[in-house]
Amino acid sequence: MSAISEHVVNPFADISTNIETNDFFSIDDEGDAWSDAHANFLSSLSESETQDLLKCSRRMDLKSRDHLFRAGDRSNDVYIVAGGCIRLFQVSSTGKETILWFSFPGEIFGMAELWRGSNRQIYAVANEATQVYSIRRKDFTNFLGAHPEAAMKAISILSARVRALGHALVGLASDNVETRVARLLVRLAAVSSGTRCCAGYTEGELCVNVRLTHQDIANLIGASRQTVSSTLAHLRKIGAVRTVSHHFHIVQPDHLRRLLQLSAA
């Protein structure tokens, strides 16, 4: 009991200590921020935490293109992706769509709007057939209060999102379209590599296992569809990527990464 109570008093102590003693520091913060922000919240929970959370959740099945919520809806829930993929985007006044995030299985989303309780400003639609757990705000905040490690995890995911968005902003302000496309593919390959690629996979390739139209890519990096098309054609021509049944394979990851280093020089 005393151990538990102390834990509650400082849920952050362990993590903080871990960091202090960790001597390894990665160079690629942008990639790290992406990966961290895409962290699998669900699987980071313990068995009992998962049960606690899911018992107050409601499972929903979405068909491809179903809307989970729209701008203007009240933000009453957070969601966890069970399977599939959710596209989170905003529509500017000119009708232009900007994709802010893709949420993959295990990821939590809808968190950032919870605390102010304002209306949703973004849209969430299923990018393919998708299952999500929906958790009411109150249940979720109760859960976080009762499970400090989970709260800690939530904070670190939000932090990673902040850093990832910061990088996105810098990239949009200073990189050209080809660089942005290439970087996106590398990042997506990193986070989607968990789900195994079924089709013709060649050793050494990286699989970007997300179904993306050129329009999606354009909306992700703030470019026009046509420019993305021709950029991809170019990347294909120089042998950096190839198309395998509806998705991309990065033929030589190092090739593409070197291209990114180069554009950075």
Place this chain on the structure above:
Amino acid sequence: MSAISEHVVNPFADISTNIETNDFFSIDDEGDAWSDAHANFLSSLSESETQDLLKCSRRMDLKSRDHLFRAGDRSNDVYIVAGGCIRLFQVSSTGKETILWFSFPGEIFGMAELWRGSNRQIYAVANEATQVYSIRRKDFTNFLGAHPEAAMKAISILSARVRALGHALVGLASDNVETRVARLLVRLAAVSSGTRCCAGYTEGELCVNVRLTHQDIANLIGASRQTVSSTLAHLRKIGAVRTVSHHFHIVQPDHLRRLLQLSAA
């Protein structure tokens, strides 16, 4: 004791209830996210919390342009602005500077890097003579563990940052320079209006009480210095803003807001 202990078990209960019963929802989420993200962390703490936090802090005095930290530094501290203004920016590989945030008195910054403990990816420099409190990571995480309401506040600030950055991304991807400049001025006026404008103030005007060079503005909105100069000249010509001893006044706030609505239509 039992009351306290229950509070610790669910630090989020109160806030969550407040939100549930709140029937007012603002329309301008972008502005709200900005304001929330600029929330005065320090003054939101109770007397005893403030003391707890500041007693393990170190006060630092910075001259204008002093660097607080640079990209590459270890992230060992969070900071709270006591007075002045801190500019947080990132430098792209091409040398282009992108300003991610200005931190005003009471604001906390450096939080997002804390949890992963990677090296800083951004620069923090004093925009003018500035005083900050520096708090070591471990002390800060201990503090958050011991003060759940403060942890809650920290989460809501991070959430607001996520939303504000999302809006910034959408704006950068879809608005032209004039719109971005105008919106920036309106936002800055909102958050800087706390500090009273000394110089020639005319009734009805909004004061953007931050010293900004055109270059700063350019770095904030991802544009070139020249374009910002001519855009400001234009805004001045149409009577939307005027320059008062080193800073701007928004002559007719509604005029500028209408201009934003217009560009949005």
Place this chain on the structure above:
DNA sequence: GCGCCTTTGTCGTCCAGATGACAAAGTAAG
């Protein structure tokens, strides 16, 4: 006061990428 450095105003010039317009190729549902 006098230099020195930073910030602004204002030119051309140039180009990455937006936009519009179609045809061709997929894909999905009947």
Place this chain on the structure above:
DNA sequence: CTTACTTTGTCATCTGGACGACAAAGGCGC
């Protein structure tokens, strides 16, 4: 197999805004 819709590939055209270059103002330390 057919029809209808979505997604791609590829033009040709146009432009917002980047970039370079300088002169004119400010500020500021001495």
